[in-house]
Amino acid sequence: MKSHENPLFCDIALGERIERAETDFIAAGSEAALRRLGGDDGFVIRLAGGVACRTEAGSPLNKVAGLGFAGVPGADELDAVERRFADAGAPVQVELAHLADPEVGAMLTARGYRLVGFENVLGRPLGGVPSEAVPSGIDVRHSDDTDFGQWVDTVVGGFARPDAQGLAPHEEVPRDVLERAVRDLTAAAGMRRYTASVDGAVAGGAGMRITRGIAQLTGAATLPAYRRRGVQSALLATRLAVAAEQGCDLAVVTTQPASQSQQNAQRRGFSLLYTRAILVRP
Template structure:
């Protein structure tokens, strides 16, 4: 846990670095989904430093991310992106950091995008105090290939039954789509997988991607029957320890505002860095 008491300040340089890591994560997951489907429906388009991605119908990877740090997209490019989503019967969802160029938000508003939701990006400075506490009866260990399918099931079930604390998510995804997206992301992005075991049963899972000094802590979920027992806190601490050992200087996590996940992260010493506004246009 970070005990310095000093807030972690996020300037535009740090935000851009985190957003670039997010763009790469989406790019890798999108590529895996397109290989899996092989139907030519998916697409990936660069957008002024960001990316517009469509993986498959109803996928959480269908979005525009990373805008606001490489210029403002012009009308012709936005026309092309909106048409690509319209051709697939999907809305355009843009996740825009509040520290990005405000001109991007103005352009999107003028084109009819509506503010739908928010998500918070939190960060933990590394190295720091990052012990691996695990409540009695809970074991956190690397997840091997022999349990990959079971790990996917547990994580997908956890996401399919979200915690109700905080601001509700504006999105709901079919369980099978969640499972496919998690499999694509974990398999394509070189992530480390972690399992939480309680009384001999796999009750939670999480993953982490470490690149360019950033540890992206992703995919954390606990089976509903085993929540409020410290599983998420133990998974978080284990990934922080490994991120520090890998030489990362910051770990980041994305949460719903006011959620149990945000509460757990802040108790572990995470700082709120910035908020992404979720802007949606029905096309």
């Protein structure tokens, strides 16, 4: 099946399903980070079907996610969340799906939030879709606890030097902070880890979380020396095959707009489902 012949259509119900999975993922990683950090500066607050999280300074987990599918948050609820971020000396960042209730976006902009960027959510159905072969010359294996450190180093090393194609992320995360966030998400959310090797040398790594029939492809990174050699394709093919074997009906991935990652995903049957606007209140 080619994606342009039968692209996946995303209605509001499917958007809500994906955003719920994302909300639980962010909350689980944040709760793990708070257990590691101790103290009382951080928080995980459920908010109108979404979640507001603050862990450590500069963490990609510091955000409000999942709003707009379970009613509009009250002004007093937002006041309380904004005070918690302000007490921590941090801005409030909201990732808002364009399928969410438009009233949420209107409320946020009225409160001084400004648009700083976008990210795209792509999806591909898995039921009845034939699996793809892993490109020759690349070996992909499941990564276990014995090489967890190497897997983290590989993934973080790839993320630290992103591909130049497309729009750049709106923020840069320090490498040590990113590494701790990856460890927290992996430990807390039941992420499956995969390592790709070329000629016996580790070339890339990727993760996948399975929840409620959704395979969340939680990021893949290739070390710069091995890019443009099919490593991403191999990691993707392996994860899709495992997800289908586990009974998932949907795979999703989040990318920067117009990036190499988005292009790779669309070449392999993924459709652009919706966009998240990134809104920040200083």
